[in-house]
Amino acid sequence: MPKQLVDPAREQALKILRKTEAALSFTKLLLASQEEAAASDLARAFIHQLVMGALRTRGTLDWALSRQSTTPLEELSSWIRNILRLGLYQILYLDRVPKSAAVDESVKLAKKYGHAGTAGLVNAVLRNSHREELLRAVDALPEDNAADLSVKYSHPQWMVEQFIQDWGSERTITILKNNNKMPPLSARVNALRTDRRKLLEQLEREGVQASPVPLLEEAVEFAAGATPWKLPAHEKGLFYLQDVSSMFASYCLDVRPGHTVLDACAGPGGKATHLAALMRNQGKINALDVHEHRLGLIRENAARLGAAIVETKEQDATEDLTPLFSGADRVLADVPCSGLGVIRRRVDLKWRLRPEQIPALVELQAKILERASECLKPGGLLVYSTCTIAKRENERLVEGFLSRHSRFEVDPHVPKPLEKYLTSKGFVQILPGDENMDGFFIARLRRL
Template sequence: MDMRTKVDKVRETALKILYDINEKGAYSNISLNKYLNGQEFESIDRAFITDIVYGTLKWQYTIDYLIEKFSSVKIKKISPWIFNILRMGIYQLIYTDKIPFFAACNESVKLAAKYGHAASSKYVNAVLRNIARNKENLPYPDRNNDTAHYLSVKYSHPVWMVKDWLDCFGEEFTEGLLKANNEVAPFTVRVNDLKISKKELVDILTKDGFEVENGKYLDEALIIRNPSAVQKMDAFAKGYFQVQDESSMLVAKVLDPKPGETILDVCSAPGGKSTHIAQIMKNRGTVISRDIHEHKIKLIEQAKERLGLEIIKTEVFDAAVLDGKLIEKIDRVLVDAPCTGFGIIRRKPDIKWSKNSEDKAEIVSLQHKILSTASKYVKDGGVLVYSTCTLEPEENEKAVERFIEENKDFYLEDITEFLPDALRKESAGKGYIQLYPNIDGIDGFFIARMRKRSK
């Protein structure tokens, strides 16, 4: 029987997803959904595909460094299919302890025969065996010679990012951050207390075979230790919970919306914060949820329907463009700004490779435009909250300082009362908080609260 007909479908699917991401620039979560939702995989296979995709992306810099060291062929001469097969194979060999060497090697060789030719499979076999032999003594760069290069290879982050963080945070903090970015983020959900109590949801999930525990900081947060396909969970379909990290939940807490108010969320897709705001408002008042993309608005609509939140009104609108109809009409405005996303690398490892240092300047300029525009909608005495899921001071404290400098009718307001005791950092008294995965155990986030002076 021809070897080509016997490739493992699960690994082949992971390969196609990686090819999509690395060669066509697809987003990891979108490509995964496309391939997993279109086919009937068992939950164990879905988990395996997800692990190979995210694991290979997470360790890609280190893996490529090892390919360079152990390959007789220069990287730019390797075909993209074979390159991604090698990456997957090395991930399985080095970073997983449940996959036997022969399975990782043989399946990679079969894929190479199907997506290349006989010489490709021999080449893949030789590189993987060579790396396996040296597994306990991999040739990392010398730390004392070049700390940034060593850390970037050891923890698989681009050198420019590591250098930036070393300058900003110092060596010990940076190494802790790089380590945390490679850990698996907990699967956290927000209980929809308009439909169900936390205890009832825990009982239902436990009965369905899920391991559930309380979140780290917030009452409405639960961590599911063994999540499978969320969309297929009965409790999800019934709107009993929303998938959301605790740092993201803190944004609505700091906004502190009240029932009956009018709230504007200017960059709201996919709807986690808008739905949380509506929930805190007990489904009374109005939440205007906007996004620039029509297809993303559909995600908010789906979440709103599922969670039973009638007060959310969705609109396609560019947050950087001023809407004359809403000037000084809104009680509270949320700007959850587009950002580099470096606080959520452990959830979306491809962020490391899809962004570069030049992107930051462009993003900072867009954030400034959106924040300045959105501030015009705030009523006298109203509240403006600015948040990002990144760690970069230029996008966070400096962005807010610049805004306050240019808009004297706004001032930063103490947010200590809105935070759980364990997160009441010194900066909270000044009106903002920066969260880090390595320090706080939740996604890296920045949240600032400003008040508009009453005339």
């Protein structure tokens, strides 16, 4: 009997899911490499849909599979476990894929990456999985406890518990729902090279649909399915891909032409190049990063965008920075964080991140804030920002800093669109999905 050929797109999706589960690489990078190798735009789109969909719904899929199989998922190989997830995702969520095709293609993969026994298991589990029945069971789960919310909205239980502790049950449900939505693809207009009207006209000439974002004069949003990083306009440095919430950090720093600015954790350069545009390329921006490859990205982006005042230096921001960078007019500490505000964009983060990793992040953030603050001159502004919504990484950390440093105070004078997001302490906290933005935290501090 001739060997049955597997579907190349499904096989590529399986390989990406397996590598993601094994923490061998980031999903975004894997998708980019595999999509480039795919034979057609249709295949690339299908791979992306399978990978992102299976990751986004993995918690729900695993719960449903545990109801269908007598063999625990953890006892199966990573290959077979992810074949089951891919197959069930198609059955539950892809109306255009016939169940028979989802089952048959999954069995072919199981034969290639398993053996006759596991192929039989995949066949039995998926054939006995009925869409309406399983979706009704998920929908019927109560929303009054973290365990059921974890299954219903496909998040790790520890993460749901942390959200409830920080934000309460009602807001947590909203966060979970928004994390499972597709994020917009937005970009910042590079004011050093163009303006929004001209950029939109250029994009139209290049055959791409985009629209202005009302919140910010410099923001545009691309239509679904666009690949703007491949456009001539991108190569010419007319825009930088960036979420709107992240753009606000640079505005909160209130830079002026001629300022000296320290960007303590600058890679890959989105905010440093934005600051250069706001400063009209007049002054100096010291862009630091501890990783050489990220400094390379800063230099590449600065060159493409024409941000001539950005100077890079390999530097650990937890060490004394004052010998080289004291007396700065403005300091940005956009620190490494758990990323809990950008899960809708980095869906694999739900399954990569572990609660025991967060205390080390908090310690790192506190050290960077301490060192960065030492470089700010009296009267200057410091912005501490993260893309997380965890209070221990955000307001609690900044409150601890303020309790130790009486020469700093909160300055709540933020751009008008952010005023609605000011907390009682004067910090900005955007939650995932607020005005379709990513979750983001900003503390604006002034040195007395």
